[in-house]
Amino acid sequence: xxxxxxxxxxxxxxxxxxxxxxxxxxxxxxxxxxxxxxxxxxxxxxxxxxxxxxxxxxxxxxxxxxxxxxxxxxxxxxxxxxxxxxxxxxxxxxxxxxxxxxxxxxxxxxxxxxxxxxxxxxxxxxxxxxxxxxxxxxxxxxxxxxxxxxxxxxxxxxxxxxxxxxxxxxxxxxxxxxxxxxxxxxxxxxxxxxxxxxxxxxxxxxxxxxxxxxxxxxxxxxxxxxxxxxxxxxxxxxxxxxxxxxxxxxxxxxxxxxxxxxxxxxxxxxxxxxxxxxxxxxxxxxxxxxxxxxxxxxxxxxxxxxxxxxxxxxxxxxxxxxxxxxxxxxxxxxxxxxxxxxxxxxxxxxxxxxxxxxxxxxxxxxxxxxxxx
Numbered sequence: 001x002x003x004x005x006x007x008x009x010x011x012x013x014x015x016x017x018x019x020x021x022x023x024x025x026x027x028x029x030x031x032x033x034x035x036x037x038x039x040x041x042x043x044x045x046x047x048x049x050x051x052x053x054x055x056x057x058x059x060x061x062x063x064x065x066x067x068x069x070x071x072x073x074x075x076x077x078x079x080x081x082x083x084x085x086x087x088x089x090x091x092x093x094x095x096x097x098x099x100x101x102x103x104x105x106x107x108x109x110x111x112x113x114x115x116x117x118x119x120x121x122x123x124x125x126x127x128x129x130x131x132x133x134x135x136x137x138x139x140x141x142x143x144x145x146x147x148x149x150x151x152x153x154x155x156x157x158x159x160x161x162x163x164x165x166x167x168x169x170x171x172x173x174x175x176x177x178x179x180x181x182x183x184x185x186x187x188x189x190x191x192x193x194x195x196x197x198x199x200x201x202x203x204x205x206x207x208x209x210x211x212x213x214x215x216x217x218x219x220x221x222x223x224x225x226x227x228x229x230x231x232x233x234x235x236x237x238x239x240x241x242x243x244x245x246x247x248x249x250x251x252x253x254x255x256x257x258x259x260x261x262x263x264x265x266x267x268x269x270x271x272x273x274x275x276x277x278x279x280x281x282x283x284x285x286x287x288x289x290x291x292x293x294x295x296x297x298x299x300x301x302x303x304x305x306x307x308x309x310x311x312x313x314x315x316x317x318x319x320x321x322x323x324x325x326x327x328x329x330x331x332x333x334x335x336x337x338x339x340x341x342x343x344x345x346x347x348x349x350x351x352x353x354x355x356x357x358x359x360x361x362x363x364x365x366x367x368x369x370x371x372x373x
Contacts, residue, residue: 026042026043026044026045029045029046029047030045030046030047030048031043031045031047031048031049032049032051033048033049033050033051033052033069034051034052035052036052036053036054036055037052037053037054037055037056038055038056039055039056040056040057040058040059040073041054041056041057041058041059042058042059042060042061043059043060043061043062044061044062044304044305044320044324045061045062046062046063046064047062047063047064047065048060048061048062048064048065048066048079049065049066049067049068050066050067050068050069050086051068051069052069053069053070053071053072054069054070054071054072054073055071055072055073056071056072056073057071057073057074057075057076058071058073058074058075058076059076059077059324059327060075060076060077060078060079061077061078061079061320061323061324062079062080063079063080063081064079064080064081064082065077065079065080065081065082065083065096066082066083066084066085067083067084067085067086068085068086069086069087070086070087070088070089071086071087071088071089071090072089072090073089073090074088074090074091074092074093075088075090075091075092075093075094076093076094076327077092077093077094077095077096078094078095078096078323078327079096079097080096080097080098081096081097081098082094082096082097082098082099082100082113083100084099084100084101084102084103085101085102085103085121086103086104087103087104087105087106088103088104088105088106088107088109089106089107090106090107091107091108091109091110091126092105092107092108092109092110093110093327093330094109094110094111094112094113095111095112095113096113096114097113097114097115098113098114098115098116099111099113099115099116099117099132100116100117100119101116101117101118101119101122101139102119102121102122102139103121103122103123104122104123104124105122105123105124105125105126106125106126107125107126108126108127108128108129108143109124109126109127109128109129110128110129110130111128111129111130111131111132112130112131112132113131113132113133114132114133114134115132115133115134115135116130116132116134116135116136116149117135117136117138118136118137118138118139118141118156119136119138119139120138120139120155120156121139122138122139122140123139123140123141124139124140124141124142124143125142125143126142126143127143127144127145127146127160128141128143128144128145128146129145129146129147130145130146130147130148130149131147131148131149132148132149132150133149133150133151134149134150134151135147135149135151135152135153135166136152136153136155137152137153137154137155137156137158138153138155138156139156139157140156140157140159141156141157141158141159141160142159142160143159143160144160144161144162144163144179145158145160145161145162145163146163146164146165147162147163147164147165147166148165148166149165149166149167150166150167150168151166151167151168151169151170152164152166152168152169152170153169153170153172154169154170154171154172154175154177155172155174155175156175156176157175157176157177158176158177158178158179159178159179160178160179161177161179161180161181161182162177162179162180162181162182163181163182163184164181164182164183164184165184166183169183217326218322218323218326221293221294221322221326222319222322224290224291224294225294225297225315225318225319225322226315228291228294229314229315229318235353236294236298236318237298238353238360238361239294239295239298239349239350239352239353239360240294240295240296240297240298240299240302240318240349241298241299242295242349242352242353242360243295243296243298243299243345243346243349244299244302247345249348249352250344250345250346250348250349250352251341251344251345251348252348253348253349253351253352254292254343254344254345254346254347254348254349254351255344255348256348257347257348257351258343258344258347261281261285261351262282262285264281265278265281265282265285266278268281288347288350288351289343289347291346291347291350292342292343292345292346292347292348292349292350293322293325293342293346294318294322294346295345295346295349295350296321296325296341296342296345296346297318297319297321297322297324297325298317298318298321299321300320300321300324300325301316301317301318301319301320301321301322301324302317302321303321304317304320304321304324305317305320325338325342
């Protein structure tokens with residue numbers, strides 16, 4: 001049963017959005033991919049370069065990522081320096097430090113990073129959502145554009161509406177927006193303007209793109225993971241190791257705790273004196289559900305990065321696993337599966353560590369010889 005559970009979890013991590021093809025994955029220090037792939041594909045490496053056609057979803061994670069091929073489905077990229085000069089038939093989701101886009105994109109594009117450039121050779125048929133610091137928009141976009149950032153330089157063509165939330169913006173004489181332009185300052189006074197037409201009336205509103213909401217949740221989770229790692233490194237690594245050694249037991253513990261702990265908290269409210277404690281206990285229960293993603297991220301990250309030189313240091317494996325987990329949760333066919341694993345296995349490993357610390361230390365002894373925290 002244990003082997004079956006491990007096998008199912010391992011397979012589910014690397015499934016794609018379609019049931020016809022399995023997700024092929026490559027890892028290494030530097031990977032230059034040059035052959036076509038029929039199905040979903042993922043590369044995790046220090047330096048990544050793709051120069052071929054991918055007939056499925058493509059997932060790229062690395063320090064430096066360059067994409068010069070094509071994909072007939074979604075493109076997911078996370079990295080430090082990212083250059084995309086290819087063709088994407090469906091949506092693109094890209095997060096990184098420096099992002100530069102050329103090429104053709106036939107659906108929506110979502111970007112989050114520091115310096116973001118859509119150069120003059122880029123063409124986007126769908127909508128664009130950008131969150132960044134220094135943003136340059138010089139391509140041709142047929143859909144609507146929403147930008148959140150510090151600086152914006154507009155030198156391209158936007159056929160739809162342009163909605164900006166930036167501190168500073170500069171518009172070139174060559175820029176053209178055929179839809180409505182509305183600018184709303186992130187702080188202070190907010191106003192709306194339109195360069196053409198007799199009048200323009202808008203009701204001020206703040207609309208959060210689902211991609212940004214998900215990305216913000218990932219960043220919040222990453223910060224919480226870093227705090228746990230640096231404050232209590234043994235429990236952070238150990239709870240993840242419990243999934244590696246006892247996945248079935250952790251799943252059963254998660255199921256048991258999900259049933260019993262809320263009941264205990266509710267029943268304890270019968271006594272008036274214990275009501276404050278019960279409320280605090282139930283809040284802590286909710287926090288541990290949120291924390292259940294981190295043991296799962298540690299296990300996944302260790303599995304993914306074990307053959308990547310330099311990726312085993314510090315909390316890099318956990319950060320990698322957390323990013324992959326949040327990407328997989330976005331895939332419709334995998335959302336429910338990974339939430340179940342999160343709730344049962346990840347959540348269960350935390351409560352097993354809390355209630356059975358000495359036994360947990362014996363199970364995870366090879367992982368970290370330090371004393372429990």
